[in-house]
Amino acid sequence: MKLKSLLIILIVLFNIGTVFAGDEPPTVMSNSEAIAEVQTHADYLWTLIAAILVFFMQAGFALVETGFTRAKNAINILMKNLMDFSIGSLAFWAVGFGLMFGVSKTGWIGTSGFFLSDFTPGGDPWVLVFWIFQCVFAATAATIVSGAMAERTNFIGYLCYSVIITAVVYPIFGSWAWGSLFNGSGWLEGLGFIDFAGSTVVHSIGGWAALAGAIVLGPRLGKYGKNGSIRPILGHNIPLAGLGVFILWVGWFGFNAGSTTAATTDIAMIAVNTNLAAAAGAVLAMITSWIKFGKPEVGMSLNGALAGLVGITAGCANVSPTSAIIIGAVAGVLVVLSVLFFEKIKIDDPVGAVSVHGVNGAWGTLAAGIFNMGGTSGSIIGVQLLGIGAAFVWSFCMSFILFKVVDKVVTLRVSPEEEMEGLDFSEHGGNAYPDFETYSQN
Amino acid sequence: MKLKSLLIILIVLFNIGTVFAGDEPPTVMSNSEAIAEVQTHADYLWTLIAAILVFFMQAGFALVETGFTRAKNAINILMKNLMDFSIGSLAFWAVGFGLMFGVSKTGWIGTSGFFLSDFTPGGDPWVLVFWIFQCVFAATAATIVSGAMAERTNFIGYLCYSVIITAVVYPIFGSWAWGSLFNGSGWLEGLGFIDFAGSTVVHSIGGWAALAGAIVLGPRLGKYGKNGSIRPILGHNIPLAGLGVFILWVGWFGFNAGSTTAATTDIAMIAVNTNLAAAAGAVLAMITSWIKFGKPEVGMSLNGALAGLVGITAGCANVSPTSAIIIGAVAGVLVVLSVLFFEKIKIDDPVGAVSVHGVNGAWGTLAAGIFNMGGTSGSIIGVQLLGIGAAFVWSFCMSFILFKVVDKVVTLRVSPEEEMEGLDFSEHGGNAYPDFETYSQN
Amino acid sequence: MKLKSLLIILIVLFNIGTVFAGDEPPTVMSNSEAIAEVQTHADYLWTLIAAILVFFMQAGFALVETGFTRAKNAINILMKNLMDFSIGSLAFWAVGFGLMFGVSKTGWIGTSGFFLSDFTPGGDPWVLVFWIFQCVFAATAATIVSGAMAERTNFIGYLCYSVIITAVVYPIFGSWAWGSLFNGSGWLEGLGFIDFAGSTVVHSIGGWAALAGAIVLGPRLGKYGKNGSIRPILGHNIPLAGLGVFILWVGWFGFNAGSTTAATTDIAMIAVNTNLAAAAGAVLAMITSWIKFGKPEVGMSLNGALAGLVGITAGCANVSPTSAIIIGAVAGVLVVLSVLFFEKIKIDDPVGAVSVHGVNGAWGTLAAGIFNMGGTSGSIIGVQLLGIGAAFVWSFCMSFILFKVVDKVVTLRVSPEEEMEGLDFSEHGGNAYPDFETYSQN
Amino acid sequence: MKKIEVIIKPFKLDEVKAALNEIGVAGMTVSEVKGFGRQKGHKEIYRGAEYEVDFIPKIKIELVIEASRADQVLEVISKNAKTGKIGDGKIFMLPVEDAIRIRTGERGKEAI
Amino acid sequence: MKKIEVIIKPFKLDEVKAALNEIGVAGMTVSEVKGFGRQKGHKEIYRGAEYEVDFIPKIKIELVIEASRADQVLEVISKNAKTGKIGDGKIFMLPVEDAIRIRTGERGKEAI
Amino acid sequence: MKKIEVIIKPFKLDEVKAALNEIGVAGMTVSEVKGFGRQKGHKEIYRGAEYEVDFIPKIKIELVIEASRADQVLEVISKNAKTGKIGDGKIFMLPVEDAIRIRTGERGKEAI
Ligand SMILES: Nc1ncnc2c1ncn2[C@@H]1O[C@H](COP(=O)(O)OP(=O)(O)O)[C@@H](O)[C@H]1O
Numbered sequence A, B, C: 001m002k003l004k005s006l007l008i009i010l011i012v013l014f015n016i017g018t019v020f021a022g023d024e025p026p027t028v029m030s031n032s033e034a035i036a037e038v039q040t041h042a043d044y045l046w047t048l049i050a051a052i053l054v055f056f057m058q059a060g061f062a063l064v065e066t067g068f069t070r071a072k073n074a075i076n077i078l079m080k081n082l083m084d085f086s087i088g089s090l091a092f093w094a095v096g097f098g099l100m101f102g103v104s105k106t107g108w109i110g111t112s113g114f115f116l117s118d119f120t121p122g123g124d125p126w127v128l129v130f131w132i133f134q135c136v137f138a139a140t141a142a143t144i145v146s147g148a149m150a151e152r153t154n155f156i157g158y159l160c161y162s163v164i165i166t167a168v169v170y171p172i173f174g175s176w177a178w179g180s181l182f183n184g185s186g187w188l189e190g191l192g193f194i195d196f197a198g199s200t201v202v203h204s205i206g207g208w209a210a211l212a213g214a215i216v217l218g219p220r221l222g223k224y225g226k227n228g229s230i231r232p233i234l235g236h237n238i239p240l241a242g243l244g245v246f247i248l249w250v251g252w253f254g255f256n257a258g259s260t261t262a263a264t265t266d267i268a269m270i271a272v273n274t275n276l277a278a279a280a281g282a283v284l285a286m287i288t289s290w291i292k293f294g295k296p297e298v299g300m301s302l303n304g305a306l307a308g309l310v311g312i313t314a315g316c317a318n319v320s321p322t323s324a325i326i327i328g329a330v331a332g333v334l335v336v337l338s339v340l341f342f343e344k345i346k347i348d349d350p351v352g353a354v355s356v357h358g359v360n361g362a363w364g365t366l367a368a369g370i371f372n373m374g375g376t377s378g379s380i381i382g383v384q385l386l387g388i389g390a391a392f393v394w395s396f397c398m399s400f401i402l403f404k405v406v407d408k409v410v411t412l413r414v415s416p417e418e419e420m421e422g423l424d425f426s427e428h429g430g431n432a433y434p435d436f437e438t439y440s441q442n
Numbered sequence D, E, F: 001m002k003k004i005e006v007i008i009k010p011f012k013l014d015e016v017k018a019a020l021n022e023i024g025v026a027g028m029t030v031s032e033v034k035g036f037g038r039q040k041g042h043k044e045i046y047r048g049a050e051y052e053v054d055f056i057p058k059i060k061i062e063l064v065i066e067a068s069r070a071d072q073v074l075e076v077i078s079k080n081a082k083t084g085k086i087g088d089g090k091i092f093m094l095p096v097e098d099a100i101r102i103r104t105g106e107r108g109k110e111a112i
C-alpha cells in the first residue's frame, strides 16, 4: 500500500517532465524555487529598466541646462553633463559605491565593496544591477550642480568637484540614509527617516552643493546692473529646455517607481503619485507666475513640473494620490517664490537648480512625514527635519570648502574675457551653432 | 496506511521550505498562487512601462508641433502641450476616469470612480496602474487638438477646451467602446466594435475635435492669398519635428502593445504590426509626395509614418503582419491626399492633425474590420462604420459647440496684432530663441 | 487504502482551484508549465522592450548625423535616417530575415522564413518578437552608413544601397555568426566566434560599408584645400548631436543587454559593462583630444562614448566590469587617432562613422577574445581575427561593388551645384530652418 | 546715380518689392536690422525679471538707381510702405559716384 | 544731413545708445556685422583640424543727423565706444541728400 | 575717401578677401544680405504648396579706402568676385567725408 501510494505520487510528480526537457522532473520544491527565480528575473528587469530611465535623465538635465543658458556656452554645458556622468560612473565604481553601501560599523560610512569587489564572475549578479541603479542616482546628484554653476565655471575645476561629489560627498550622506539597502546600515535610516527615492539623499544633496557653488562663483557678468538691478540673461533654446523637462518626467518614473528595485505592485501607486505631483507642480507654478508677472511664464512652468517631481520623490511610496497632488501643488508655488528669492539676494542660479532640487527636496522630505498614509507624529516630523538639516549642513559645508579648495588649486571661475567670449570657445575651442547667425547677450 | 501516505505527501510538500525562509513551506496551491502573483507583477511592469512610453509621446507631439510651426510661437506650443497634459491629468483624475470606466448602467456613461475613489490605501493597486495607462491615453487625445489650432489660439481658451475634452468629451466616448475594461460596459463594445488601441477612441476623437477647432478658428493670417491662393507657412525646425516623429514611433509601441495591459505573448505580433505599418506609411507617403510634387517631401514623409501608426492602432492585435503593411501603405497615401484636400477647402491645420489622426483613425478602424484575421463580414464592417460615425458625430459636434462657447466667453483667437507678433510674446512675454537672428514669416 | 490515499492526493491538489477560477485545479505539472509560461512572458517583455530601446537608437543616429553636418543638409539626413529604417524594415521582412535566420545547410546563407512565413496566425509568436529585435539591429547596420556619406549623396542612390545592405549584405554575414539563434547555423559561429551583441556583425559591417561609400563618393567640396590642407566643415548643431549620443547610450542598454533575448540575471553584468565602457571611452577620448589639440574637444568626446559602446558590444557578456573599462578606454583613444588618420588620408567621413563603428567594432571583437572571463587562447584570438577579417572583406568589397553599380545606374553623388546649395533644397525642395538666418559654410 | 536706403516694417517688404518691380526696378538688396526710434519696444519677462526689448525688428532695403528715377522711386516706396502708424520708417538718399556690374564689368548706369 | 556709420564692439552698444539718447539722438538702425581688420580672430578646433575664425563680431550703427550736429555726435560716439584696445572700430561720415519719414511724408531735417 | 559697397556670391568671399589683403587692404566689414535682381530664386515645396524663394543669399562687403586706391580696389574686387554667371553682383562707390578710428581718435586717411 505504502509503495503503491508512493508510486502514485511519483507518477503525478514525474509526469511533468516535458516542460524541462532532459532535466529532472519538477517537484513542488523545484517549482517553488523556479517561481522565486522568475520573480528575481522580473526584479532584475525592472531595476535595469528603471536604471535606463534614470540614465535618460542625464539627457534631460543636459537639455534643460543648455536651453536655459546662452548659445555661446552650449558646448560647455554639454561637456559638463557628459563628463560628470562619465567620470562620475568611474568614480562611483572605484570609491563611491563602497562608501555608500559597504559594511558600515558606525553607521557613518561604508568600508567595503570598492571597485565592485562584491561581484565575482559566476557569482550572484544582484550587486551589479543594484550598482547600475545606484550609479545613475549618484550621477543625478552630481549633474544638478552643473546648472547652477553654468556659464562661468572653469571646466577643469568643475571636473574636480564633480569627481568628489560622486565619490565622496553624495555617497557618505547616502550611507546614512540608504546603506542598509545593501551591506551598510546608516544612523539616519536607523531613526526611521523616510526618503523613499531621494528628495533629500539625491536632490537636496545636489541642490545645496549647487547653492555653495553659485555662492563661491558669484553671479555671471551682467546679471546685476550697476545699481543692483536684476538683469535677465535669457535661455537660448526654450524648445530644447521643454524637451528636457519631458525627458526628466519620463525618467522620473524610473527614479521613483524603480526605487523598489523589485517588480511588485507597489510601483502602481508610486507612478501615479509621481505623475500627479508633477502635473500639479506645473499647473500651480504656471498660475503663480501668471499672478506675479501677468503672463503664464514658460520657464517657471517647466521648473514647476520639476519641482513637483522632486517634491514627491521622498514620499512617493507612502502618501496617497490626493496628497501627491497637494505636495506637487505646494512645490509649484514654492519654486517660483524661491527662484525670485535667490535672484533677489544675488545668488545667480541660471537654471533654478537650488530652488528645484534643494528647496523642494527639503519640502518633499518634510511632506513625506506630514502626509504619511500610516499617520504622522511629532517624532516622524522630527526625524524628517533632522535628515533635512543633516543634508544641508553636510552638503553645503563640504561643497563650500571643496569649491574654495578647487578655486585655490585650479581656479573655479574663468576670466571675464573668457566669460564674455563664451566658454564654448575659451574652454573647448568650439562653436555650437556655426551655421546660424547668433548674438551674444552681454 | 492512511497516515503513512499522508505523511509522505506532507514530507514531499513541506521539504521545499528553504525557498521562503521562515515562511510556511510551499504547497502546490501556494505555488500556484505565487505563480499568479509573479504574472501579476509582470502585468504591472508591462502596463507601467507602456504607460511611460505613451507619456513620452507627449514630448513627441510637442516637438512635431513646434517643428512644423513658426519660431515665434514655439513657447506657446510648448506651454499648450505641457498644460494639456498637466491639467488633463488632474481633470482625468477628478472626472474623466469615472465617466469612462465607472459603473455604467445604460452603456452611455460611467458614474463611479471619480477622484480615484476605487483605490483605498492598502487595497488592490490595479486601478492605479490601469489609471495611469488610461490617463496618458486621454492626454494623447487632448494634445492632438493643439497642433491643428496652433499659432492663433488664445491660451486661456485652449486651456478651457483642453480640460473639457479630457474630462468629458473623450471619456464619454471612451465609455462606449472601452468601459468594460474596468467597471463600465459600453453600448458600442457590446455590439462587437473592434478598436484595440484606439484608432477611433483616441485618434479620431482627437482628430475630429481638431477639425472643429480649425474650422471655428479659421486659417492663420497670410495662409491664403487675396486671390485665395494657398501660401505655405513653413515649419521652423524640421530636425525637431523629425525627432518628434521618432519619439512618437517609440511611444506607439507602448500605445499598441501596452493595450494588452498584461504581459502576454500577444505583444509580439502587435509590435511587429505597429512597426511594419509605420514603415509602410512613411514609404508610401514619401512616394506619393514624390509623384505629386516632384521631390520626396519631408513633412509628408514624417506624417506618413504617423498615419501608418494611427492606421494600425485599431487592428494591431487582430490583423496579420502582411495586412499591417497594406493598412500602413494606404494610410501613407491617404494622409497626403487628405492634407492637400483640407488645404484646398481652406481649413488650416498647421501640422496635419486632422488628416493624420481623424482621417486615418477612421481608416484604421475600418481596416481592423476588413483585415480581421478571424474573417470579416458585413456585420463586422457595419459595426466598425457605426463606431466611426458615432465618433465623428460626437466629437465634432461636441467640440464645435464647445469652441463656440469658449469663443463667446473668453474668446478663442488672439488679435491680428498678437498673431503677427507671435504668441510667444503676446501670450507668454517670452522669446524662444533670443540668441538667434530669426525672421518672422508673414 | 489505495483509494483513500489517492483521494487525499486529489484533495490536496484540487483544493488549489481558486486561483484559476473555473479552470482545472493546478497540479505540480500544471504549475511547472505555468512557471515556464510566466518566464516566457518575461522573455517577450524584455526582448520587446530591448527592441524598442534599439529602435530609439534610430533617433540617436539621426540627431548625431544632423548635428555633425551642415544646416543645409539637415532634412536630407533626416530623410535618409527615416527611410533606411522604413524601407529597411520592409526589406528585412521580405528578404533579410530569411537569409539571416532561415535554414542554412551550408552555413553560408539562410533559405527559409521570407515574408515572416515562419509565423502562422494562432501559432507561436516567438518568431515575431525575435524578428522585431533583429529588424532594429539590421536597421542599425544600415543607418551607420548614412553618416559617412552625408552631405553629398544622391537620395535615390542612397535608398538603393540601403535596401541592399538590409536585405542582403548584413543578413548574409549575420547568418554566418548568428544564424543558429533561430533556424540557421553559420560557419563562423561554428568555430566559436564570440560576438555577443554585434561589434562585428552590426557595427563593423556598417562601418566598412561606410568606408566603401566614403571612398567611392570622395570628399565633400571644400573639405580639402588646393594644397591638400584639411579644412574643417563644422557640424551645425552640437546640442542635437549631444542629445543623439545620450539617446544612443540609452538604446545601447537594449542593444547589448537585450541580446540575451531572455529575462535572465545576465542582463546585470552586460548593462554594467556597457555603461562603464561608454564612460571610459568618453573620458579617454576627451583626454586624448585635450593632449592632441590643447583643449577638450566636444566632437571627439561624444564619439569617444560611442566608441566605448561599440567596443564593448562583442564582449559585454563575457568580460568583467574591469575589463570593460579597459576596452572602453582603448576605444576612446583609438577613435581619436582613427578619425585623424582617415582625415589625413583624405577619406571624408563627416561624422566619424568608420572610426566609431568599423575600427572599434574590430577592436571590440578582438577584445572580447582577449579579455574573455573564461580565459583566452591563441585559437580564440584566431577565430576572432578570422571573424574580423571576414567582416571587412565581405562588407567592404560587397559595398564597394554595390556603390559602383549604383553610381553607374542612378549616380551616387549630386552635382557640385546641388552640393553647394545644399541637399535639402536640391533633393527635397525644403528648408530645415526657414525662420533662422543661416550661413552656408563652403 | 543715387543710393536709396529704406527702413520699413518687415511685413511691408512684399508690397514694396512688388510695387518697385512694377515700375521696372528689380534689383535691390535687403537685410534684417534692428530699429530704434519713436516707436517703443515691449516688455518681456524671463523667470520673474521684466525687461525692455527696446529695438524693433525692421527691414532695410538698399537700391541704387539712376538719379532721374529718384523721385518716382521715392514716391512708390513711400506709398507702399505706409501704414500711417508710428514706426513706418525712413527713406534716405545718398549720392553714388560709380557702379560696376561684376559679371560684365559694365560701369555706371549700365551696371544697375 | 549726414549719415554716420559706426562699427563698434558689441558690448559697447548699450553705452553708445544711452549716450546718444542723452544728447537727443533717439533714432538709429543697428545690425550685426563681421569685422576684418587689425584685431585678429582666434583659432578653433573641430575634430582635430584647427582653423582660424578670422572675423570678429561687430555691431554696425547707422544714423542720419543734421549736419550741424555731426561734431557733437561724433564726439559722443567716440567717447563711449572706446576701450583703447585694438578693434574698437571706426566711424564714417557720408553725405545725405534727402530723407523722408514714410509715415508723414515729411522730408529733410523734419524727417529724422 | 571713398566707400566701396560690394554685393557678391557668398562662396567668393574668401577669394575677394585674400586678394584685397594682398594689395594691403585689410580692414573691411561684411554682412549677410538677401539679393533681388536678374538672378532668379528657386521653387521650394512645403506640404504640397509650391512657393518661390525669390531672394538669393548674398554677401555685402563694405570698405572705406583712400580715393587714390579706388581704381585698384575696384579692379581687384571685380576680378576676384567674377564667375561670369548671372548674379555675380555689383560694386558701388560712395563719397566719404570723414573717418575716425575710435581707439586713437585719428581722423581721415589715418583712420582707415
Ligand atoms: N535718424 C535716424 N537714422 C537712421 N535710422 C533711423 C533714424 N530715425 C529712425 N530710424 C529708423 O527708422 C525706424 C522708424 O523710426 P521711428 O522713429 O520709430 O518712427 P517713424 O518712422 O514713424 O518716425 C527706426 O526703428 C529706425 O530703424
Ligand SMILES: Nc1ncnc2c1ncn2[C@@H]1O[C@H](COP(=O)(O)OP(=O)(O)O)[C@@H](O)[C@H]1O
Pocket (backbone or CB within 6 Å): E007, E034, E035, E036, E037, E038, E039, E040, E056, E058, E085, E086, E087, E088, E089, E090, F026, F027, F028, F029, F030, F062, F063, F064, F065, F101, F102, F103, F112
Ligand atoms: N577700411 C575699413 N572699411 C570698413 N570697415 C573697416 C575698415 N577698417 C576696419 N573696419 C572695421 O572696423 C573694425 C575694427 O578695425 P580694426 O582694424 O580691427 O581695429 P581698430 O579700429 O582698432 O583699428 C573691423 O573689424 C572692421 O569691421
Ligand SMILES: Nc1ncnc2c1ncn2[C@@H]1O[C@H](COP(=O)(O)OP(=O)(O)O)[C@@H](O)[C@H]1O
Pocket (backbone or CB within 6 Å): D026, D027, D028, D029, D030, D062, D063, D064, D065, D101, D102, D103, D112, F007, F034, F035, F036, F037, F038, F039, F040, F056, F058, F085, F086, F087, F088, F089, F090
Ligand atoms: N539696383 C540695385 N541696387 C542694389 N543692389 C542691387 C541692385 N541690382 C542688383 N543688386 C544686387 O546685386 C545682386 C546681383 O544682381 P543680379 O541682377 O541678380 O545679377 P548681375 O549682378 O549679374 O546683374 C542682387 O542679388 C542684388 O543683391
